[in-house]
Amino acid sequence: MTPAELIAKKRDGHELSRDEIAFVIRGFVDGSIPDYQMSALAMAIFFQGMDDEETAALTQEMLLSGVRLKWTVGSPVVDKHSTGGVGDKVSLVLAPLLASCGLRVPMISGRGLGPTGGTLDKLESIPGFRTDLSIAELQDIVERVGCVITGATENLVPADRKLYALRDVTATVPSIPLITASIMSKKLAESLNALVLDVKCGSGAFMKTRDHAVELAESMVRAGQKMGIRTTALVTDMNQPLGRMCGNANEVVETLECLTGAGPDDLRYVTLALGSELLVSADRCSNQAEAESLLIDRLDSGAAREVFEQMVNAQGGDLKNVCCVAAEQVVLAERSGFVAKMDTEALGMAVIDLGGGRRRMGDSVDHSVGIDMRVKIGDEISAGEPLARVFADRKVPAIMSRVSGAITIGDSPGEWPEFIVERVR
Ligand code: URA
Numbered sequence: 001m002t003p004a005e006l007i008a009k010k011r012d013g014h015e016l017s018r019d020e021i022a023f024v025i026r027g028f029v030d031g032s033i034p035d036y037q038m039s040a041l042a043m044a045i046f047f048q049g050m051d052d053e054e055t056a057a058l059t060q061e062m063l064l065s066g067v068r069l070k071w072t073v074g075s076p077v078v079d080k081h082s083t084g085g086v087g088d089k090v091s092l093v094l095a096p097l098l099a100s101c102g103l104r105v106p107m108i109s110g111r112g113l114g115p116t117g118g119t120l121d122k123l124e125s126i127p128g129f130r131t132d133l134s135i136a137e138l139q140d141i142v143e144r145v146g147c148v149i150t151g152a153t154e155n156l157v158p159a160d161r162k163l164y165a166l167r168d169v170t171a172t173v174p175s176i177p178l179i180t181a182s183i184m185s186k187k188l189a190e191s192l193n194a195l196v197l198d199v200k201c202g203s204g205a206f207m208k209t210r211d212h213a214v215e216l217a218e219s220m221v222r223a224g225q226k227m228g229i230r231t232t233a234l235v236t237d238m239n240q241p242l243g244r245m246c247g248n249a250n251e252v253v254e255t256l257e258c259l260t261g262a263g264p265d266d267l268r269y270v271t272l273a274l275g276s277e278l279l280v281s282a283d284r285c286s287n288q289a290e291a292e293s294l295l296i297d298r299l300d301s302g303a304a305r306e307v308f309e310q311m312v313n314a315q316g317g318d319l320k321n322v323c324c325v326a327a328e329q330v331v332l333a334e335r336s337g338f339v340a341k342m343d344t345e346a347l348g349m350a351v352i353d354l355g356g357g358r359r360r361m362g363d364s365v366d367h368s369v370g371i372d373m374r375v376k377i378g379d380e381i382s383a384g385e386p387l388a389r390v391f392a393d394r395k396v397p398a399i400m401s402r403v404s405g406a407i408t409i410g411d412s413p414g415e416w417p418e419f420i421v422e423r424v425r
Helices: 003-011 018-030 035-048 052-064 090-100 119-123 135-145 158-169 176-188 210-226 249-258 265-281 288-300 303-314 344-356 397-405
Strands: 078-082 105-109 147-151 194-201 230-237 245-247 328-332 337-342 370-373 386-391 407-410 420-424
Touching: 003 018, 003 035, 018 035, 018 052, 018 158, 035 158, 035 176, 052 158, 052 176, 052 210, 078 090, 078 105, 078 176, 078 265, 090 105, 090 119, 090 147, 090 249, 090 265, 090 288, 090 303, 105 119, 105 135, 119 147, 119 249, 135 147, 135 303, 147 303, 158 176, 176 210, 194 210, 194 265, 194 420, 210 230, 210 420, 230 265, 245 249, 245 344, 249 265, 249 303, 249 370, 265 288, 265 420, 288 303, 328 397, 344 370, 344 386, 344 397, 386 397, 397 407
Parallel strands: 078 194, 105 147, 194 230
Antiparallel strands: 230 420, 245 370, 328 386, 337 407, 370 386
16 A cells, blocks of 8 residues: 555545554654655544554554663552643652652653643753753663653654654644554653553643543553553643642742642642552552552651652752742732632743743743742632732733733632542543
8 A cells, every 4th residue: 555545544534454554654754754644644643533453553653663661670660641731740749759669760751842831841940950861871760769850862752753743733733542642652662560641631731621631541541551551540630730839940849848748739639649540550559548648658758859859869960959939029819709710821821921931842941930829729819919929030010910810810719629530540
């Protein structure tokens, strides 16, 4: 079959065989299938979808385009992947927390693009912290410290790197089978025993509705299980920022609070829920309650913070030098009432406009800026009380009014959102 015949087959709603998918991905990576044919196929997949067999075959072929991590015999190797949210610093807490429970965590993370921040950008507010580790360095630190958080190397799933760039400019990113293959191929390359997915849902997430988020979670869980990794997912709320801090350096400060048993309730709750999933999937604990009490002990005793510090040192950073947070300017409530809802995406975009995130790949990031949310949905507030603190070393009146406009104050107490919207196993 020629590439054009294969595109036509998918365009007309037929399933592609494993061999046909292998032919396309290998051809795309070696350059014999040009970008315009791959774009046409991505668009056909966008409209026609893929069944589980096709999605698994696509995931497997993308995985085979690069190298896989290798582990010595020993503790289970686990990871968490989040689809991205505003104020989402769970990875920074969870990787050392799980390592302090005896698991190995090779967390390969990304940079922020658009309203959701990037784990690597947050960590780079620690001067010297390296996010460009080689595979040998990554494996060495995981074996010594228990966890690492770093960026993907060139040779890890090159098919995804190439295909994602094409999807980005052809409006084919929001396709469940394409997202599933993209995320799961990268996680499979880490050679994990267990994976938990945090699929964010709401006004600050890629998936705005519960139904779409559950659909994506189910697709990724099926793909992971088909490929032999114990995979579960939590759909978690992103109708307001997670925790209070949104930015970079200020999120590291909040991470350190959470790592010593303090910090905001929602951040702690979601972190414990995701961690418990992995401790049970990896057979470290026999049930969620046992897992949760082990995690609480590791947070409250300072053991998890100690591992975080070891990881930071191993990656070239020093916690004594975390970048300072910029001067604060307070956003005050204009009326009394109850916090009814938030436009979380607008809050994420405000952080970008302060300089704390990027609109285009390659934009630089100011680690010192950000927002501290002083309210949560359901809180009662009086006119003149603080809604948020904006961190910036210059006057930013337009951003202050956007932050105020992103927080709706109503007359009655609304419902407190559930932190965990759904569990998918
Ligand atoms: N994140 C990824 O890594 N891939 C996608 O396709 C979407 C989000």
